[in-house]
Amino acid sequence: MQTMTSGAIWGTAAAILFLLALSAFFSGSETALTAASRGKLRSQADKGNLGARRALAVTDDSERLIGSVLLGNNIVNILAASLATALFTALFGEGGVAIATLVMTALVLIFAEVMPKTYAISNPEAAASRVAPVIALVVRAFAPIVSVVRALVRAVLRVFGVDIDADAAIMSARDEIVGVITQGHTEGGVQKEDRDRLLGALDLGDRFVEEIMLHRSGIEMVDVDAAPAEILDQCLASRHTRLPVYEGEPENIIGLIHSKDMLRTIDRLVRGEGGGVEAIAKFDVREAMMEPYFVPETTTLDDQMREFLKRHTHFALVVDEYGALQGLITLEDILEEIVGEITDEFDQPDDPILTPDADGSYLIDGAMTIRDLNRATDWGLPDDEANTVAGLVIHEAQAIPTKGQVFSFHGFRFEVAAREAHRITQLRIRPLG
Ligand SMILES: Nc1ncnc2c1ncn2[C@@H]1O[C@H](COP(=O)(O)OP(=O)(O)OP(=O)(O)O)[C@@H](O)[C@H]1O
Numbered sequence: 001m002q003t004m005t006s007g008a009i010w011g012t013a014a015a016i017l018f019l020l021a022l023s024a025f026f027s028g029s030e031t032a033l034t035a036a037s038r039g040k041l042r043s044q045a046d047k048g049n050l051g052a053r054r055a056l057a058v059t060d061d062s063e064r065l066i067g068s069v070l071l072g073n074n075i076v077n078i079l080a081a082s083l084a085t086a087l088f089t090a091l092f093g094e095g096g097v098a099i100a101t102l103v104m105t106a107l108v109l110i111f112a113e114v115m116p117k118t119y120a121i122s123n124p125e126a127a128a129s130r131v132a133p134v135i136a137l138v139v140r141a142f143a144p145i146v147s148v149v150r151a152l153v154r155a156v157l158r159v160f161g162v163d164i165d166a167d168a169a170i171m172s173a174r175d176e177i178v179g180v181i182t183q184g185h186t187e188g189g190v191q192k193e194d195r196d197r198l199l200g201a202l203d204l205g206d207r208f209v210e211e212i213m214l215h216r217s218g219i220e221m222v223d224v225d226a227a228p229a230e231i232l233d234q235c236l237a238s239r240h241t242r243l244p245v246y247e248g249e250p251e252n253i254i255g256l257i258h259s260k261d262m263l264r265t266i267d268r269l270v271r272g273e274g275g276g277v278e279a280i281a282k283f284d285v286r287e288a289m290m291e292p293y294f295v296p297e298t299t300t301l302d303d304q305m306r307e308f309l310k311r312h313t314h315f316a317l318v319v320d321e322y323g324a325l326q327g328l329i330t331l332e333d334i335l336e337e338i339v340g341e342i343t344d345e346f347d348q349p350d351d352p353i354l355t356p357d358a359d360g361s362y363l364i365d366g367a368m369t370i371r372d373l374n375r376a377t378d379w380g381l382p383d384d385e386a387n388t389v390a391g392l393v394i395h396e397a398q399a400i401p402t403k404g405q406v407f408s409f410h411g412f413r414f415e416v417a418a419r420e421a422h423r424i425t426q427l428r429i430r431p432l433g
Pocket residue numbers: 214218219220221239240241242243244314328329330331332333344347
């Protein structure tokens with residue numbers, strides 16, 4: 001049996017308590033730093049909170065942070081247990097090991113684990129900001145050891161055929177959100193309308209202007225050289241508020257006329273000096289029009305929406321990489337991807353309401369986009385190969401099918417109902433089984 005002087009006994013007891021306090025610090029820090037919301041820390045850091053900024057920096061490499069904190073925690077726990085064993089063996093002889101195990105388990109569990117972690121979880125951001133400066137030092141001091149540990153772990157796992165790809169395991173926040181939303185699909189959690197809105201908003205960053213723009217063939221525009229009365233008639237007849245102005249050929253857009261600007265200019269001419277109704281003939285669309293706004297067709301919907309909001313405009317002309325006119329897009333078109341069809345007093349809904357025929361099949365316009373169809377019917381047709389329903393059938397058939405041809409794929413039966421020249425204009429679609 002070893003003996004200890006009473007000084008050594010008190011010294012060892014004090015060291016054990018000190019190590020327990022350190023252990024509590026590590027446990028609490030681990031919980032605080034992993035549970036703290038990075039969003040909240042970011043907003044506090046932006047307001048000038050130095051601790052929050054440090055907490056963000058230290059959690060940046062979470063693998064290194066966890067490695068360092070666990071290393072520190074284990075060193076102090078094991079050292080404390082060893083000291084306790086020595087102390088209790090000196091005091092009680094053979095039974096010391098058992099007593100040390102009991103006492104240390106209780107002390108570590110209560111004071112060095114549960115208590116600090118419970119405290120940290122009650123307000124993780126504040127706790128993280130407070131411990132971050134010290135933990136940053138610990139991480140720096142332990143960096144070499146943690147790197148060695150990390151390499152060892154990987155080497156051993158590789159022996160067992162497990163290859164660690166640090167990035168592969170990490171699910172992006174977006175994927176996680178999509179998972180939660182679509183999970184509701186099967187469990188009846190998130191309603192279809194809410195789901196469509198949420199997924200639509202999440203998808204804006206992955207989708208491009210060219211997918212939803214109105215094709216150039218459908219743009220209503222005015223000829224700058226047309227007679228004033230003709231331009232006025234055209235604006236009055238149009239359902240739209242803004243009409244592009246072209247010169248020479250329709251691809252050559254030189255401006256954009258807003259009905260209100262036109263009204264204002266004509267009002268000035270008619271009611272102004274030497275006015276009268278005849279003065280309308282003096283109307284010059286060049287004077288009333290504004291600069292057109294051109295955007296590349298490869299802009300994401302997310303970027304385009306921000307750009308519209310920033311520029312305080314709603315209307316853009318879409319061009320390809322050579323600057324050739326492709327179509328037009330408005331803010332409303334992008335918002336429709338989130339909330340579904342928007343119509344005003346003059347709009348005509350372009351999404352027909354789909355009603356199935358008696359046999360459960362739908363007659364669908366070939367130009368309808370797959371997304372709109374999926375949205376209207378709650379089907380899951382893939383939209384990565386083609387934009388429109390006709391495009392999907394052509395892609396799958398590897399040819400332009402003739403009227404009456406039938407295909408089955410993706411769990412649906414497609415029948416070509418009408419074809420004009422090289423376009424499939426109508427399809428009859430029915431879910432199989
Ligand atoms: N000159 C145009 N030619 C063809 N389609 C247009 C034209 N202007 C707008 N659109 C289409 O009309 C729909 C409604 O768009 P938006 O509400 O921005 O235009 P608006 O109703 O003419 O104008 P506002 O609502 O500002 O009075 C969109 O789908 C857009 O693509």
